Amino acid sequence: xxxxxxxxxxxxxxxxxxxxxxxxxxxxxxxxxxxxxxxxxxxxxxxxxxxxxxxxxxxxxxxxxxxxxxxxxxxxxxxxxxxxxxxxx
Amino acid sequence: xxxxxxxxxxxxxxxxxxxxxxxxxxxxxxxxxxxxxxxxxxxxxxxxxxxxxxxxxxxxxxxxxxxxxxxxxxxxxxxxxxxxxxxxxxxxxxxxxxxxxxxxxxxxxxxxxxxxxxxxxxxxxxxxxxxxxxxxxxxxxxxxxxxxxxxxxxxxxxxxxxxxxxxxxxxxxxxxxxxxxxxxxxxxxxxxxxxxxxxxxxxxxxxxxxxxxxxxxxxxxxxxxxxxxxxxxxxxxxxxxxxxxxxxxxxx
Numbered sequence: 001x002x003x004x005x006x007x008x009x010x011x012x013x014x015x016x017x018x019x020x021x022x023x024x025x026x027x028x029x030x031x032x033x034x035x036x037x038x039x040x041x042x043x044x045x046x047x048x049x050x051x052x053x054x055x056x057x058x059x060x061x062x063x064x065x066x067x068x069x070x071x072x073x074x075x076x077x078x079x080x081x082x083x084x085x086x087x088x089x
Numbered sequence: 090x091x092x093x094x095x096x097x098x099x100x101x102x103x104x105x106x107x108x109x110x111x112x113x114x115x116x117x118x119x120x121x122x123x124x125x126x127x128x129x130x131x132x133x134x135x136x137x138x139x140x141x142x143x144x145x146x147x148x149x150x151x152x153x154x155x156x157x158x159x160x161x162x163x164x165x166x167x168x169x170x171x172x173x174x175x176x177x178x179x180x181x182x183x184x185x186x187x188x189x190x191x192x193x194x195x196x197x198x199x200x201x202x203x204x205x206x207x208x209x210x211x212x213x214x215x216x217x218x219x220x221x222x223x224x225x226x227x228x229x230x231x232x233x234x235x236x237x238x239x240x241x242x243x244x245x246x247x248x249x250x251x252x253x254x255x256x257x258x259x260x261x262x263x264x265x266x267x268x269x270x271x272x273x274x275x276x277x278x279x280x281x282x283x284x285x286x287x288x289x290x291x292x293x294x295x296x297x298x299x300x301x302x303x304x305x306x307x308x309x310x311x312x313x314x315x316x317x318x319x320x321x322x323x324x325x326x327x328x329x330x331x332x333x334x335x336x337x338x339x340x341x
Contacts, residue, residue, distance in 0.1 A: 056325040060263070063270030070277075 004077065011072045018065035022058050029054045105198040121205040128193055128202070132185075161185070168331040176334055179219065184327035187212065191272050191319030195279075195312055204273040206265065213265040216330045217257065224337030233337075264329060271322045275315045282308040 033051035037044045106123040139150035161181035165173050194201025202208045224233045239248035282304055289301035
């Protein structure tokens with residue numbers, strides 16, 4: 001597998017893989033928070049705050065992957081150049 | 090069509106403050122710093138105007154500011170405990186400043202200073218220095234090192250190493266990159282959508298009327314969502330700063 005093929009695969013699959021696990025984790029946080037609010041509606045404000053903070057923590061891990069995506073996307077070659085090299089004109 | 094720069098991380102657009110460079114501001118002052126200065130001027134002017142005649146029964150602007158200060162102080166005490174009241178200015182300033190910086194870039198023609206990694210690293214360094222200073226101030230240098238040594242005494246060296254790496258590397262980096270990634274990513278999405286609207290307009294009138302307006306509608310919705318994201322990220326930063334400082338000054 002050539003370098004550019006591997007690079008394109010990594011650029012494509014980086015963020016989606018991170019999003020897969022992050023969405024599972026965030027769904028657990030959301031479910032626990034909603035259940036807590038259902039048990040004790042008067043604690044809804046604090047539970048909502050804690051839920052938002054936990055969601056932002058998990059989301060920041062995906063943001064790290066997004067940063068790597070931006071950096072690697074800058075190293076991808078220009079499509080026009082690649083096409084002209086492949087087709088010869 | 091070469092619509093983007095070589096790397097999206099290097100893609101910058103000027104703001105309306107670009108004329109200041111022609112007026113003589115040196116080029117090594119980044120555009121983000123100019124936007125920071127403008128924001129500081131605006132905040133200072135607004136708060137000065139609102140607090141000129143402090144009355145016991147406040148009216149409109151003073152009322153709003155009192156509400157903001159009360160909420161921030163309550164939030165700090167809620168996170169740090171009652172002895173955290175002295176840190177309310179620091180945490181409150183962090184939250185307010187970061188929130189306004191995040192939202193500043195959504196105004197057409199301005200840049201978010203937090204969309205620049207330098208700003209967020211500076212803010213994270215402020216938090217790190219504050220944590221170390223308050224920890225050493227409350228406990229003394231030896232007491233603080235014992236605090237980092239941890240409770241199972243025989244695990245001390247390992248815990249000290251982990252805590253040192255955490256305090257000086259992992260925590261500031263994660264604070265900075267979290268804030269930068271969120272705001273920069275959001276702004277990039279908004280900019281790319283705007284670029285797509287222009288592309289559809291360049292293709293033709295029909296394409297603009299169908300695809301372009303739809304994309305523009307999505308861009309407006311994402312701008313509204315970016316307000317929420319800016320607020321949440323400022324809240325996260327301030328909460329984490331409060332938690333870190335509280336962890337440094339806590340007594341077991």
